[in-house]
Amino acid sequence: MKHNKFVQMSVVFVLSALSALSALCAVSADAAISPLAGLVIMLDPGHGGEDSGAVGSGGLKEATVNLRVARYLRQLLTADGATILMTREQDETVSLQKRVDMAKQRKPDLFVSIHHNASLGKTKTNRGEIYFNALDDGLPLQLANEMSRELGNSRLASGSFVIPGGYFVLRNNSVPALLTEASYISMPENEKALSTGRALTKEALVFRQAIRKVFDHPTMRVEIISKNPAPTSSPFFNLIISADRPIAKADIAFEDGQSVPLGFNKLPSIGSVYNLFNMKPLQAGEHFLRMTFHGGDGSISTQRKMTVQVHLPISEAVLLPIASYIPEGFNGIFPVRLLLKDENGNVNQQALPFQIEWDSKNVNGKTRSDGQALAEIELDGTERGSIELKATVDGHQAASTRIAIRHPNKAFILGRVSTNLTMEGLEKTRIRYGSDRLAITGPGGYFFCELPNIFRNLDIMIQPPAGYAAERRRIRTEGKMVSTPEIVLAPVAPELLGKKIAILADRSQDDWIRPMIRLFMQGGARIIRLRTPPGKESLPSSHTKDESPSELKGPAAGAIAEANRQSDLDLLLSIKRDDVSAVTFRHYYKSPKGIALGKAIASFLDHARLQPRAVVTEGSDYELGHTGATALIVALPRHTPPNITASVADALYKVLTMKPARSTSAK
Ligand SMILES: [Zn+2]
Structure with a gap:
């Protein structure tokens, strides 16, 4: 505004x-006649060109309807004084990425993607759905509520929902974004209505009315008087925030969910100037704040994001040689860990440049954001007595240590564990050796073992972090006093490693899902468990004239909202029992990934001779097409014997650990 x-x-x-x-x-x-003067709105008519979107049974294309509504809306909003940008002007193909890029480039105050709904099953109610970017519950939520209210009050739909959306154009958008599905093009009687100008202008009027209402209390303009990221050299930050009207309420939270309490005070100055601060100390490192401000006049700010960088003074750095001494004549890399500390002796989580010097040589690097670094000290075997290491961090002398060089009187084993995927060192691997000895790999994957006698072979037990299997290895020392074994591990399931998978299921399925989840986690997947109370997966009643608008409630909706608020979810598996006669995989009709996944799992079950054969089909489940991630419904008949659930679990695991075919998401 x-x-x-x-x-x-x-x-x-x-x-x-x-x-x-x-x-x-x-x-x-x-x-009076330009209530939206100064406002820049980007309208995004969904689909177009090669992608017609949903098609009604009478042949009406969603892409056409979307564009017509957008054109009417442009006319209305232009008359109200707003500047309107369009992501497409005609029946042309525009990729989702391009649409998002346009918004990024032109920076409108608002992005509205216009779509019309379709359902494969019989839809009883012609309900409207307004999606807002699930990652931004400021202005987009407020406008979604307003649009939904207007839509519910119109005759265009029999009710309307507000839904935290995970669609590509929403979650990847840098400006406040919404997506509208005002009514169903797949309902024949509604398709008829949508083919007339009357319904389409009505729809445009509904959206315009909502936009007017929200921007009638102009957006609150808020200025954060600090550069972003905001640096602080104490565990406390202080941000000055100035608004163009009094702030009645401030929604401020850390993105990582940490619960350091915050304070928000008005400063005794002219105008609306506020002070935001933390009341308990923050750890060193980066902290991400998300904030939305509400005015007493009903206005709301756009969502603001701010990074606070806590740089605590480096009171101390610690140099930790991986081995306690250097064997005489050692020729190669001797690893040393550098650890930054704050004045309380805690790890000082900061990425800072460092230099370590010894003799007349040096090595440079930068600590990781966790305040640690690995320094590889190169030795040529001519060093005698001891070497002194001096560490400079961020230009200040921070630590020094002396490492003795001596003749080993025990077997000296300086090993390294790495992964064949990246050849990088694998940290936090536990190495058990001897009868009860333990070494743990640090940065770079290095570990050190010392044994009283010299062995030809040393059996060690390797317990790597999730994603890699525990195994026994034999280190051959060839009878030498000093050895530097390299241990390369292969991930259990490279395709699962680091993947974030949400699993939506009620507790009644725990008996067979739990072991499967354990397997996924051993494969290195990050699992988010979303639950629905048993037997309650239907949609709640919609919001109509009498009710006040609210977020779509209900178990599945709540779970999807939670899934959509994850910023990096790869897959959503919704596992349920319903009235199917065979194991059924349902996908969103336009999701190539979902289709490929369903087919691959079904084909595994075919090979396992599952009876009756597994079925892959388009689904109309709420979870499909409403998430940012690929979603797949795994529906089992109500009474499924354990051997079948075991086969399904097995097939799911096998397919998810296979290398998938690459494709892009549909919406
Ligand atoms: Zn669409």
């Missing part, structure tokens, strides 16, 4: 008191 209505209104008041001068009357007239 670029104009300030209050200023204009007060101008008008003073002028009418002075009684009209014609030039000044133009100002008042302008304010």
